[in-house]
Amino acid sequence: MGNSIVSKAFKVLAFVLILLTSAFLIVPIIFTVLGSFSAYWGQTMFSRGLTMRWYEYVFYYYGHTIKITLLISAVTVVVNTILGSMAAYKVCMAKNAHSKWIKFFEEILTLPTAIPGIAIGLALAQAYAVMRQSGILILIGHIVFTFPLIFRTVTGALRSTNFRAVDEAAASLGAGPIRRFFTVIFPAIRVSVLSGAINVLLLSLGEFNITFFLYTPFLMTLPVGMYESYASLRIEVGSAFTTLFLVLAIPLSLLLNRLNKSKTM
Amino acid sequence: MTRKTHISIKHISKVFPDGTRALHDINLDIAEGEILVLLGPSGCGKSTLLRTIGGLEQKSGGDIYFYNKEVSQVPVEDRNVGFVFQNYALFPTMTVRENIAFGLKLRKMAKAEISRKVDSLLEMMELVEHAEKKPRQLSGGQQQRVAIARVLAIEPEVLLLDEPLTALDAKLKEYLRIELGQMLRKLGITAIYVTHDQLEAMSIADRIAVMNLGVIEQVDTPERIYSSPKTDFVADFIGRINCVKGKMVSGADGLFVDLGFIQLPAPSGTEKRAGDEVNAYLRPEDIELVGTKADNSGNIIQAIAEQCIFMGDCYHVVARAGNEEIFFEVPNGARIKIGETVQVKLNAEKLIVL
Ligand SMILES: Nc1ncnc2c1ncn2[C@@H]1O[C@H](COP(=O)(O)OP(=O)(O)OP(=O)(O)O)[C@@H](O)[C@H]1O
Ligand SMILES: [Mg+2]
Secondary structure, three states: OHHHHHHHHHHHHHHHHHHHHHHHHHHHHHHHHHHHOEOOOOOOOOOOOEOOHHHHHHHHHHHHHHHHHHHHHHHHHHHHHHHHHHHHHHHHHOOOOOOHHHHHHHHHHHHHHHOOHHHHHHHHHHHOHHHHHHOHHHHHHHHHHHHHHHHHHHHHHHHHOOHHHHHHHHHHOOOOHHHHHHHHHHHHHHHHHHHHHHHHHHHHHOOOHHHHOOOEOOEOOHHHHHHHHHHHOOHHHHHHHHHHHHHHHHHHHHHHHHHHHHHHO | OOOOEEEEEEEEEEEOOOOOEEEEEEEEEEEOOOEEEEEOOOOOOHHHHHHHHHOOOOOOEEEEEEOOEEOOOOOHHHOOEEEEOOOOOOOOOOOHHHHHHHHHHHOOOOHHHHHHHHHHHHHHOOOHHHOOOOHHHOOHHHHHHHHHHHHHHOOOOEEEEEOOOOOOOHHHHHHHHHHHHHHHHHHOOEEEEEEOOHHHHHHHOOEEEEEEOOEEEEEEOHHHHHHOOOOHHHHHHOOOOEEEEEEEEEEOOEEEEEOOOOEEEOOOOOOOOOOOEEEEEEOHHHEEEOOOOOOOOOOEEEEEEEEEEEOOOEEEEEEEEOOEEEEEEEEOOOOOOOOOEEEEEEOHHHOEEO
16 A cells, blocks of 8 residues: 555656656757747747758858867767776776775876866866967867766776676786787677767767867857857857757767667666 | 606795785795695685786795796786686687687687687587587586686696686586596696685695695695694694694603593604693594493593484584593494493594694
């Protein structure tokens, strides 16, 4: 009896949550998407009909931000997938995995998630002002900010099974560390690496806080451009921009979901 | 037959970075083709010693020689040792065949030759029908056979086995123990085998090194470890044994051990001298019930039965002799009542005095 009350309560709670999510997440997104096709988003959305011109507008004035974002995110993902999994492998397989140094290293690596992006952005902009024009700072910011994500995903995967013994077995059979990583360890954790990489990609694509302090008029990323378009242009342009971003991000996050499910099974 | 020394360990010590002293001044020579078992309680340093010999751990001091070559700076990849671990440590994404071929591929062996060799190992290990399976599709015993095939493939100079059978159930363990012992002998490979299971150690070893708290207490054949332990720890650790405090005394015809309730002739060759306090050890099988009828052959004591526990094939009897408790076994037929005075004969020739 008590059980049925509890389960009823849970059902109600779940329903409320779904309602809230819909109200505050899905509905606004639908509005934004619809708005991006509206010729004039006034009192009513389609009072002046449909149009594609906001998209043309975005591509014309902000096309470069999409290209830059894709480039920066791609480099970030490639660099961090390689560095992050290698670092995780090194840390997990270290002979003395509990040493002070490794603990310290791990703590340093997780700092970027603890420090607000604004602080990282500001700090980078101030410390390396000379490098700002080249855009390399944006890339560095993205790499630093997303590194902990893949590092932690891969260390988690490496610690979930006894990969240390597997690694030692491969070593005693004559395989050096690089070969061990690529032929023995990586194939076993590739789903985790891939999901870490997609996480990094999503985070980098949408990164705003750090980039906002580092961009230049010629080197602007998609989220910064999106912000600018909302701030200084028509809301329909911003909506078109947002929709374009969602087209990029939503398939990735669906894929991520699917990977995470396959991992737990 | 004296065989050439293959592995020579000189003054090896190991301190882990956290300060744990796992090995103290280990000295050990292992002959070519010998099966040496490292036996000892949990945490005594068996695995650490094995891993140090194989190159998975760095020694803190001392030298390790393979023949006359000092190898402690040779990384594990180049030491040509084969490890077999308790948890198998198979490569999870590779098939059985790929697992076994792994070391051969690294050695740049021709494809045809690899597959010939893998086939013969599959056959030898009775794994032919599992060749294309992944490790997780195999039972524990099958996985361990793959692990063994995988190291045998590279024809290692030394085989290092760390509790290879511990994760298996009792039946399979016994079966594989016998198989493994025969196989190692047939291959004639030098092997170091870690276990904390005495039965496994006794049945597989040419010699056993008994370890305790990071030191080797005694290295000897299984028979000598059992019959002539050199330290209290070994006497106590190996098999079951009676221990009675005693004192060396000199009697009319030589040295005796005074146990309080009887004086037994001291073992020949003992270094103890009259007046020394000693621990005297006697195994239960060296205590024999002689019934209540008089027997004049000597070394007979009266004891009062305190416990008599049915063990299936015999009774386990605990009896009081003077102020000491002794235990021994009696055959099923001989029922002993608690409180009854029994007469037992001590086999003084088997007495161990430490
Ligand atoms: N990496 C390590 N860091 C610190 N201490 C360690 C490490 N590995 C082992 N030790 C310690 O060294 C000692 C010997 O450990 P070892 O694993 O060699 O014991 P063992 O005889 O193999 O025991 P078991 O039968 O339980 O496997 C133990 O006290 C253990 O806690
Ligand atoms: Mg061990």
